[in-house]
Amino acid sequence: MFIFLFILLAGLALIYINVSAVAPGKKGKLVALGVLVAIFAGMSFRDTLAGSAVVAFTSVWLCQALLVYIPWGIFRVVRRIVRRAPMEAGMLMRVSRGLLAFTVALTAGLFLYGVPHNSEYKLIEARVELPARYFAEPQAGDASDANDSTQVGDAPDTLAKPEAVAVVEPRAFTAVFFSDIHVDPLFDRAKLERMITHVDSIAPDYLLFGGDLADVPTPKLDEWGYDSLFKTLTSKAKIAAVAINGNHEGMQERPGSDPDSWMRKVGFVMLDDSSACIGPACFTGRTDFQVARHRDIDRLPLATIAPRDTTRPWILLDHQPKGIEPEYSGRLPDYALSGHTHNGQFFPGNIVINFVWRLAFGEGVLDGVRWLVSAGVDCWGPPVRVGTDADMWVLHFVAGGR
Known part of the structure; x- marks a missing residue:
């Protein structure tokens, strides 16, 4: 149970770090915070259609996002160690926006195929x-x-x-x-x-x-x-x-x-x-x-x-x-x-x-x-x-x- 909780918290932290990079300063942090609030709000209102829809989308998106953000995070750490300098802010923001768009599009594709498939x-x-x-x-x-x-x-x-x-x-x-x-x-x-x-x-x-x-x-x-x-x-x-x-x-x-x-x-x-x-x-x-x-x-x-x-x-x-x-x-x-x-x-x-x-x-x-x-x-x-x-x-x- 504790291992699962640790993995969950680590995953949410990774999501927050990467999503917050899509916009500079407080704007990025607010976007990332909004994503986390939506996840927990969906779970809190799981009995409703809107809450279930949020849980459904975020569950699939989280899996795809972590598959992308984990190797991206490793790359950033290795790059910083090798170059001894952080990635340029503009490049980091552009890549982060691209990764977010890619994971959202991938999730939408999984829904387009997976929902009809599950109905059978x-x-x-x-x-x-x-x-x-x-x-x-x-x-x-x-x-x-x-x-x-x-x-x-x-x-x-x-x-x-x-x-x-x-x-x-x-x-x-x-x-x-x-x-x-x-x-x-x-x-x-x-x-x-x-x-x-x-x-x-x-x-x-x-x-x-x-x-x-x-x-x-x-x-x-x-x-x-x-x-x-x-x-x-x-x-x-x-x-x-x-x-x-x-x-x-x-x-x-x-x-x-x-x-x-x-x-x-x-x-x-x-x-x-x-x-x-x-x-x-x-x-x-x-x-x-x-x-x-x-x-x-x-x-x-x-x-x-x-x-x-x-x-x-x-x-x-x-x-x-x-x-x-x-x-x-x-x-x-x-x-x-x-x-x-x-x-x-x-x-x-x-x-x-x-x-x-x-x-x-x-x-x-x-x-x-x-x-x-x-x-x-x-x-x-x-x-x-x-x-x-x-x-x-x-x-x-x-x-x-x-």
Whole structure:
């Protein structure tokens, strides 16, 4: 956290130094100060259309500006050391104006391409082979575990109980997984409507959501009519819609905004460091790290919330793909799902992201667990995709070997 804060402050200082050079004296300082004020004002009014637009533009511009200003700053320092004299004021002002114009034009170009690109998303299908033992006929002693719809860590009112049956029929199942929808004033409502149409056509057994619902308080979601849209979306799951919180839920947890309760209200089974076995599969949903920090609690050990039922596949949902906690030594999940990374979203993030996360996108293995990381069905801040694709995954869980 402190490293991130230091990098942010250093970046803003570099922006101020370079922008202030576009005009002489106090005029340049006022221009640079105006840029910084606009950045913080946009963040303060993030719930409004104007604030979201400012955040969107400045987020992309800051990335491009730093890519230009860092080498320019190094050049200026080296030049001064070699020549033992500062750059002539007129030349510095002309170059600074040119660099500012270039970065603004580059940002505008990224928006012209990236906004339409982000309005679409890819439907990616994947076959997930599970151990064949899950698909064997249930034994006489399996019935009690098969009906256990609430597991360790669940609050009594967390789940809507499925109808009791003698045993769970072993069978293949399908899930649609999406993450990071980030509803805000710039969100394209038509995208959610297309998602509903796609999920309806797929008719999955499960709808799985990997966290980061919105960047506005939940009363705004109701005001804008997203409650009815999400209720329609969750109703398309034949067995259950299952959700977890993400780091942006930690930002939104405040008086008047309760993202977890809102997701329950619209039909999600909300797993918050808890597990549930519903139908042919068991799910564990982790509390996001930032949500835990906001609540001033520790995440529960995985061993205490893992499902007791070992006759059904175990699927783990954890917003940030950090892997399994090092001290855990029990049975491993059969499959895990995350989001959060956005696969870097736009240049240069789509390159840097691979140095930040062990698995930044797609299918792989983390700590011995098969893991899938979604690039997100939408974006935080700027609705811009360059070098990455928004996605929604269709997962076919079938019998495999071992």
